[in-house]
Amino acid sequence: MHNGIRRLRRISGRAAVLIMAAGLSACSGPQIEDYAGSGPELRIDDYFLGHTRGWGMVQDYRGEVTRRFVVDVIGSMQGNQLILEEDFVYADGETQHRRWTFTPAGDRQWIGRAADVMGEATATTRGNALRMNYVLQVPIDDSTWEFSMDDWMYLQPDGRILNRTSMRKLGLEAANITLAFQRCPCDSPASEPL
Template identity: 40%
Template structure:
């Protein structure tokens, strides 16, 4: 067996392992997880969040807190987010969500290009959207793959991967805590 043939065989044998590492999560895999996430129930009232943005090297590039005031009327929800960053700057994002059939949701916000689309299964919510991200006087359109996991009645964890033209730019990690009524 020549060296080239050995390399090809080794690459063929390793490729399923390598491809598995590139596979994305499967929302259906969370269908039986508890507690079951109902976005209208969880995002109702005031929620505090603490988060970080890590660049592609894993370095924490930004820390922030968020106070969210959330309300629902029927299948329509408003999530009013007030961000405060560690450098003292602030930002506001107001999500307008619509609950559809089969655990599906759509959402809009002023800095979201088009419409966000997502779905719940079990304790998880996954959605995708394009965010108009201001960076140093420019606006970049970045693709967000956003996953939320309900831990209990008060705590939800959130991890979102940010990409531009398919290149991973970094990750946002948040911990949400519902205030007691």
């Protein structure tokens, strides 16, 4: 009897260690410093000047695609600030506009502000990658929900950017966004993928 209890405790203890290790590895994830020295170098104050187009989709926590969209981005410099005017067109015909203002904040770091972002976004680039964190306010039905956004961009050798964003609520991933950006003139018109 006592041997059975001891064995059960050992198994339970091992299971707890494995669960804790899995939890820690899930939290650790990649860091922006991991991309230092990778190329080509991503400089948002260069890449997003002028006209850029992105094709994207939103997937819910089950992986189901819930929205598709095209976004046209017009970037300009005003003094030392990068201004991005984003115009979204969704597959269902809805449109949305967002204006970002990015201010340099040190070595390859930017502080971003937009009307539907709570407080400030922090963006850091290293090598070919950018990581940006912010809280986005999203109107849903008759209320506004706040999502923590973990936004990663990767500049590819052909000049396109691949972008993946995790949307989290109460620490759980509610959705993710996948985007591909291309400098314009673009290969296809904005309406083609929809």
